[in-house]
Amino acid sequence: MIKLSGITPSGTAHLGNYLGAIRRWATRSEPEDLYFVSNMHAMTTKHSAEELRLLTSHQLAVLVAAGVPKEQLFVQSDLMREHMALAWILECTCTFGEARRMIQFKEKSQGSASVRLGLLTYPVLMAADILLHGTARVPVGEDQNQHVELARTLARRFNTDYGEVFVVPEAVLPEAGARVRSLSDPSRKMSKSISDDGGTVYVLDEPDVIRRKFRRAMTDSRNEVRYAPDEQPGVANLLDILAACQDSTPEHVIQGIGSYRDLKEAAAEAVVTTLSPVRERALELLEDKVELAQIRQEGADHARKRSEERLNQAIFLAGLV
Numbered sequence: 001m002i003k004l005s006g007i008t009p010s011g012t013a014h015l016g017n018y019l020g021a022i023r024r025w026a027t028r029s030e031p032e033d034l035y036f037v038s039n040m041h042a043m044t045t046k047h048s049a050e051e052l053r054l055l056t057s058h059q060l061a062v063l064v065a066a067g068v069p070k071e072q073l074f075v076q077s078d079l080m081r082e083h084m085a086l087a088w089i090l091e092c093t094c095t096f097g098e099a100r101r102m103i104q105f106k107e108k109s110q111g112s113a114s115v116r117l118g119l120l121t122y123p124v125l126m127a128a129d130i131l132l133h134g135t136a137r138v139p140v141g142e143d144q145n146q147h148v149e150l151a152r153t154l155a156r157r158f159n160t161d162y163g164e165v166f167v168v169p170e171a172v173l174p175e176a177g178a179r180v181r182s183l184s185d186p187s188r189k190m191s192k193s194i195s196d197d198g199g200t201v202y203v204l205d206e207p208d209v210i211r212r213k214f215r216r217a218m219t220d221s222r223n224e225v226r227y228a229p230d231e232q233p234g235v236a237n238l239l240d241i242l243a244a245c246q247d248s249t250p251e252h253v254i255q256g257i258g259s260y261r262d263l264k265e266a267a268a269e270a271v272v273t274t275l276s277p278v279r280e281r282a283l284e285l286l287e288d289k290v291e292l293a294q295i296r297q298e299g300a301d302h303a304r305k306r307s308e309e310r311l312n313q314a315i316f317l318a319g320l321v
């Protein structure tokens with residue numbers, strides 16, 4: 001049962017990505033699972049080519065440094081020909097109505113005709129990502145369910161109309177990982193694309209920068225350290241982070257913490273301890289361009305080999321050879 005998960009280099013990887021996803025990918029993956037840096041999804045709005053190149057390397061380095069198995073990891077654009085060939089076949093399987101109905105498209109385009117066409121078609125590219133690799137399970141949050149549903153529809157339609165080739169994938173809830181909120185505004189999740197430098201802790205942040213961000217984290221005026229996410233979201237976020245770093249529970253880590261200052265310090269130190277080895281290894285990889293390039297090449301070769309036969313069959317069944 002192949003599981004496929006991706007991370008989009010729409011910014012630098014942050015603590016939420018790490019505690020909520022990457023750490024699990026590194027420790028709980030099955031040998032057939034696949035992970036990829038979905039850099040082609042980071043260009044549906046006007047983007048800087050140089051920045052995208054850099055963020056893609058950063059993301060890959062962080063994943064490798066965190067221990068995601070190298071042979072199960074690839075960069076999407078290294079298989080651009082494969083992903084795009086299938087995306088075209090699937091675009092010709094998808095109706096305009098189906099693409100237009102996607103909630104994310106509606107929300108992000110807001111009816112404007114000047115949005116990039118890629119914003120409309122990227123769910124089809126996502127279907128190609130999923131179907132190309134024979135994915136059976138796609139761990140996604142609520143917001144991506146509709147896209148996996150589209151991938152299921154397209155797989156079934158192609159299989160029925162042209163011949164059985166695709167596994168019909170299923171959306172599965174990601175294993176419960178920590179949900180990390182912004183340190184400066186705990187009402188929303190920590191995010192890479194929203195400009196919130198004070199509220200977002202990046203995996204590559206220096207320890208002192210991390211400590212400063214925690215010192216300034218938003219709490220409340222109650223001065224009472226208790227775990228009450230609805231009433232004290234800032235304090236609860238710090239306890240969640242501390243618990244996640246220590247593989248514990250908020251109820252357990254709260255013991256012995258008497259003030260917001262102690263809590264911030266404890267959370268900062270736990271994060272520094274958790275992220276430091278990842279940061280150091282990632283920086284080494286970013287410095288040694290040869291090693292990172294080799295990892296990237298081998299990951300791509302491996303993913304290509306695994307998907308080759310399925311793509312060739314789809315091309316044949318579609319009548320293209």
Ligand code: AQP
Pocket residue numbers: 006007008009010011015016017018019020021022141174177178179180181189190191192193194
């Ligand atoms: N704050 C978070 N807490 C826990 N997990 C999180 N993830 C993202 N933010 C948090 C998980 O990280 C994985 C990869 O994320 P993605 O690249 O698909 O991006 P995203 O979910 O859209 O969230 P980001 O990182 O904040 O990016 P932007 O700002 O571009 O939306 C996923 O498994 C995700 O759940």
